[in-house]
Amino acid sequence: MLSGAACGDDELTGPIPDVAGTYNGSFIVQFLLNQQGIQGAMQVVVEQAGESVTITGEIQVSGGAASIPAVTGTLDATGFLELTGGGFSASVNEEFCGPTRTLSSTVRFFGRSAEVSEHADTDFCGRVILSGSLARQ
Numbered sequence: 001m002l003s004g005a006a007c008g009d010d011e012l013t014g015p016i017p018d019v020a021g022t023y024n025g026s027f028i029v030q031f032l033l034n035q036q037g038i039q040g041a042m043q044v045v046v047e048q049a050g051e052s053v054t055i056t057g058e059i060q061v062s063g064g065a066a067s068i069p070a071v072t073g074t075l076d077a078t079g080f081l082e083l084t085g086g087g088f089s090a091s092v093n094e095e096f097c098g099p100t101r102t103l104s105s106t107v108r109f110f111g112r113s114a115e116v117s118e119h120a121d122t123d124f125c126g127r128v129i130l131s132g133s134l135a136r137q
Contacts, residue, residue: 014077019109019136020048027059027116027132031125042116042132044068051075055086055107071107079109098123112136 023044030037040061047054055071071086083105105118116132 016051016075016077017079017109018048019053019075019079019114020046021136022046023057023114023134023136025114025132025134027130029061030129030131031127032129033126038062042068042134044134046114048075053081071105073107075109081107081109083107097125097128100128 023042023046025042026039027042028037028039038061040059042057042059044055044057047056051074053073053075055068055073057068058065059068069086071083073081073083073085075081099122101121103119103121106116108115112135114134114136116130116134118130120128120130122128
């Protein structure tokens with residue numbers, strides 16, 4: 001399940017920000033079951049057609065890399081991306097953690113930066129939280 005913050009009638013209106021481009025940054029994956037964390041690097045490409053956004057990319061950790069399956073969503077005037085498909089946790093190594101189920105996933109753009117947060121449950125690793133900060137190149 002993908003979720004976003006509810007804005008209701010207080011949702012800000014205005015022009016949709018231009019967020020297209022290549023973003024680089026770092027992330028941490030925290031495994032709540034054993035209190036461990038893994039840090040890595042992330043590069044994503046954001047494609048935009050009006051309010052429709054698609055994110056693809058790659059995460060790199062411990063000398064290995066994994067593709068991020070396409071994440072799609074609708075961007076609002078505040079830079080909040082309401083996700084409609086995909087998720088970053090799909091990149092979690094299923095051989096290590098088993099099947100992954102996304103609980104919530106958010107992306108927020110601020111000028112030339114972006115914040116990513118995702119919570120997921122796995123069969124073998126328990127709850128996994130991915131959070132990252134990215135900057136547009």
